[in-house]
Amino acid sequence: MSGHSKWATTKRKKAKTDVARAKAWNKLIKEISIAAKLGGGNPDANPRLRAAILKSKSQSLPTKNIESAIAKGTGANSGTEMTEPLYEGRGPAGIAIMVQCMTDNKVRTVAEIRNIFNKNNGSMGESGSVSWAFTYKGVIIVDAEKYPEDQVMDLVLEAGAEDMSTEDGVHEISTSPEAFDAVSKALENAGIEMMSAELSYVPNDPVKLGHDDAVKLLKLIDKFEDHDDVQEVYHNAEIDEADMDAE
Numbered sequence: 001m002s003g004h005s006k007w008a009t010t011k012r013k014k015a016k017t018d019v020a021r022a023k024a025w026n027k028l029i030k031e032i033s034i035a036a037k038l039g040g041g042n043p044d045a046n047p048r049l050r051a052a053i054l055k056s057k058s059q060s061l062p063t064k065n066i067e068s069a070i071a072k073g074t075g076a077n078s079g080t081e082m083t084e085p086l087y088e089g090r091g092p093a094g095i096a097i098m099v100q101c102m103t104d105n106k107v108r109t110v111a112e113i114r115n116i117f118n119k120n121n122g123s124m125g126e127s128g129s130v131s132w133a134f135t136y137k138g139v140i141i142v143d144a145e146k147y148p149e150d151q152v153m154d155l156v157l158e159a160g161a162e163d164m165s166t167e168d169g170v171h172e173i174s175t176s177p178e179a180f181d182a183v184s185k186a187l188e189n190a191g192i193e194m195m196s197a198e199l200s201y202v203p204n205d206p207v208k209l210g211h212d213d214a215v216k217l218l219k220l221i222d223k224f225e226d227h228d229d230v231q232e233v234y235h236n237a238e239i240d241e242a243d244m245d246a247e
Contacts, residue, residue, distance in 0.1 A: 137176060
């Protein structure tokens, strides 16, 4: 499994500037509000909301912001009707990319996403053109230096996790979407802190990139993540941490 690549990407997101963090927080708030609007404000009865809260906490979104986003979502006037299109395409070196958006205007968003692809060594494809290269699953990261492998593995496998690997100082736990909630709750109940927890499109066969293509891809990802309608960007590239730092 692509644990190293996933955790390196997570660390890169955490290390961004305050301005970038504020933009990331806005995306988290949007997701919490939509999840609360669609499924109610009780995370125990709304798995999507619970997943959004777990992800928000792992990115240090303050509790008051989470509570405010839930209140907004469950309020009578909770905003414009939103849709959640998923756009697919190719990046540098043919890397598969999926861009998850949340928008009130799909016509505007699809044009702008296509433009980002075209201007940054990429091309947008049809629905289904690259999604076969990914599996939708839960990914949970736990600090391996704080929690022994046996302790965590026994717990998560009993709760329904599919797999766990330990590398680069972290345990990466993989679950089906259906088991994600049970596994994350089991960790919480055992007092094990999660460094990251989210439902994600994970590449089936990561593709190793050289330095030049890695830098091009990271610039493309940054362009997507700067767009207000983009919630998440998924890709099947394996990138050295040195290239991430140099970018």
